[in-house]
Amino acid sequence: MRILHILDHGLPLQSGYTFRTRAILKAQEARGWQVAAVTGPRQGTSAQAVEAVDGLTFHRTAGPVPAGWRGEIGGVARYAGRIEAAVDAFRPDILHAHSPVLDALAALVVARRRKLPLVYEIRAFWEDAAVGNGTGREGSARYRATRALETWACRRADAVAVICEGLKTDLIGRGIDPAKLTVSPNGVDLGVFGTPVPRDAALAAELGLEGGEVIGFIGSFYDYEGLDDLIAAMPRLVAARPLARLLMVGGGPMEAALRAQAAASPVAAAIRFVGRVPHDQVERYYSLVDILAYPRKRMRLTDLVTPLKPLEAMAQRRLVAASDVGGHRELIRDGETGTLFPPDDPAALADALATLLDNRGQWDERRNKGRKFVEDERNWSSNIARYAPVYQRLIDVAPMDH
Structure with a gap:
């Protein structure tokens, strides 16, 4: 099984986001799956278009993202082009996009064009993270627009993974089919x-x-x-x-x-x-x-x-x-x-x-x-098994035209 992960950012940057990603990719490799990743414009400038970090392969997207919504939209289009190039190079069976929702939007473009199944994994709702970080206000126009975009992306992804029951319950309340949802909790690489x-x-x-x-x-x-x-x-x-x-x-x-x-x-x-x-x-x-x-x-x-x-x-x-x-x-x-x-x-x-x-x-x-x-x-070596039935179900029904 070949999985292409679509990320906001990754190693060598250090954050809770990159550590979770590293744990997922390493545990999937240990299971015998083949993995690669594409990082978005927010990664910043990289010396190489494709580089290996800690034994993992990362395809890089040229940054940075211009400010404002027009810049974000342009960044999504540029990111989708880089994902498509990574698909040509890696030939994945499935795309696995990780929040924020802009990553899912770029992945959706490629998934539809290349007839690949898409898993969208949410680690936090972008609109709530903005409130928590002091860069957004609950109930604002931007908050409501981001929330609507998140719901839209979840409806169109083939499967949705979330890191906890709280996010799952919220999505069910928005009308997302519970059968599409899988909880993949935070874990530790022991x-x-x-x-x-x-x-x-x-x-x-x-x-x-x-x-x-x-x-x-x-x-x-x-x-x-x-x-x-x-x-x-x-x-x-x-x-x-x-x-x-x-x-x-x-x-x-x-x-x-x-x-x-x-x-x-x-x-x-x-x-x-x-x-x-x-x-x-x-x-x-x-x-x-x-x-x-x-x-x-x-x-x-x-x-x-x-x-x-x-x-x-x-x-x-x-x-x-x-x-x-x-x-x-x-x-x-x-x-x-x-x-x-x-x-x-x-x-x-x-x-x-x-x-x-x-x-x-x-x-x-x-x-x-x-x-x-x-x-x-909460051990990643066993947590990772939660993805297997989701991936296999989507691959079994996917058209073979990548």
């Missing part, structure tokens, strides 16, 4: 991220975390992540647990505001920012953290979409505490694999973390259950 490294004492000393009870966040600093609530919770937490420390690893749009908030905190000395770190160094920072905190704010995006980071934390045998929003409830069983606390409430967050720190005797059992959940239900 071959890459499955063996926790020993505590890095030298790094702990370098960061001044020796002897501390370390709360950590490792990821992107977007507003919807609620990291302002995490910093606001620290004075109350330190009052209850004087050795509590907060380690912030990553960066993003909110970084400057969060650093300023931390500097103004009465417990500023208990908060450490280290910026972005190379992906191959992330495990060193996980090794220092007792509890990974995910205080996402409550909104459509966080209620509908499951994040990847809590799964990585469980795979690393770290304790997980997260806000009680829909996306987290799909991953975390409160009191069993993690702790859920009310969203948008720094005091409740501080109290939940203090309670976890107070009950160290329960940590090993909690860590074991979290790790087992990832191994049994």
